Amino acid sequence: MSSKKLIIIKLLTAVLIITALVISARSFLAHRNYKETVVAGPSVTEVKTLGDYFEPIKNTVADCNIYILDSGKPGAIFFVIGGTHPEEPAANLSAEILAENATLEKGKLIVAIRANRSASTVTRPGDAYPQFYTIKTDWGEKKYRMGDRWTNPLDSWPDPEVYVHYPSKQMLAYMDIRNFNRTWPGKKDGSFTEQVNYAFMQIIKQEKVDLFIDFHEAELEYPVISTIVAHESGRNIAAMASMMLTDMEFEKPISMEFSPKSLHGLSHREVGDYSDAISLLFETPEPFLDRVRGITDEHLLLEGKDPFVQRAGEFGLLYETIDEDGWPIEVRVGRHCSTALMVAQIWNQMNPGKEIKIKNVPKYAEIIKNGVGHYFKNPANMDSDRIYYE
């Protein structure tokens, strides 16, 4: 081949690569900078940000909103977070339902919708994750960033050879230094994600949180699914909640698990160990996360239907059942909302005189009937001072 032809081929290749880079960079930037609208509900008295509790976080990509729903009457203080793992949409959608709808009649509810905000600014292109998903509402479609399990490497890089958890010194997988649910209780001068956890611990301590709830979803191939994982301080509440919900609300049971004392970095362990708050973690099934899944798209994410996962179930390879109805987002969000409400109800029975009264949050059956989007308000109809961006 002549040198002239070689130069032309090289130039064409360079142009193709640069074009691909520009297109993908624009796409990544649009995703990273996309803002989700949240309408602060009637009981939201204040919206702080994470940086208000730990200055170094202020105005960084991690500086998520903290919604304070205060009844003005003394009672219990609950703190609910979604978005620990932004590839688990039922978690942030459930938290958003609370922030937009809950009416507090007693006590205080604190909500973070995008707890690890950085992890919501990156997806997993190698796993064919969609960049966005949309939820149908009564007034149109609402668009959300799809995220990843780990903090965006743009914000935390490089990973160590081995991640040594602080303060237990337990050795964990290298990438879990960016896993918001392996870095509790956090470290003041630690890695990016450790600092985010540290900031959340400051909220728990400064606000004197009584009970902390961390919303999650899990693949059906994973044994910890459809359950409440409880720190020992929350065992009775979790056991009673699982029995009541299984009897009274859910078609498929919800169980409970004890938080292992020797497994470090998880909220159900470290929040309970390093604060006075009872710590609970809720799991719903998300077939999108299963490794045996088929086409990985928004449909699977929201409908939770997949013939390959279903087939795996027929071979007894799953820890949760799945049929042709799948695990739609309404069922998953409904389970989270009802479980949170049931935990509050049982807390109230066990702590007379220090109750939390949460009204106007839809339960499981209502969310299945009306859809998730029914509970999101139209920002166009709201005063601008009630609108916040995630």
Added chain:
Amino acid sequence: MFKKILLLTVVTIFTLSFITSAALPVFEQPAVVTTCGQSPGALMVKMICQQAGVECEQKDLLTAADLEGSNYKTLIVTMGTSGKGMGAAGTNMNQEAERINALIKTAKENGLKVLGAHIEGMSRRVDENDAKSIEIVMPQSDALIIKESSNEDGFFTEKSEELDIPAIYFDKNMEMGEAVKELFDVQ
């Protein structure tokens, strides 16, 4: 009079409908409940017993030595395992098997009756640890209390008949209290 007889007949049929043919022994208080596999079943049994007015202590890591000189009259052992629970307790299935076998042996030597319980549904019947837990507890039990959803495939019905162990079944968790009252003859 006719109404009373009819009512009595209905109640009798209803009661018998969830008890197998073998006669149920009456269990005495106080009871102690433990778990073969560290699932939260023992905690749930304790909470239900409290509501039913049955004196019951929960000891997830109860050992044979704990029974020596105690005043327990009934040992309740829940079947079904939890990996997280065993991790939390720092044990494993082999150690659990050893502990429960020794515990039941000592319980019987000390005149305690043994009640096997599977109350957490099919989610505690998914792997070989769950199967092993059932295999250890079930044949050594004087009676069984089983949640209907744990028996979806009829396993407990079939196996209890084969082993001639009386079993009482309940559907909803909140109905378990009635079953417990019946087992302990609490009015």
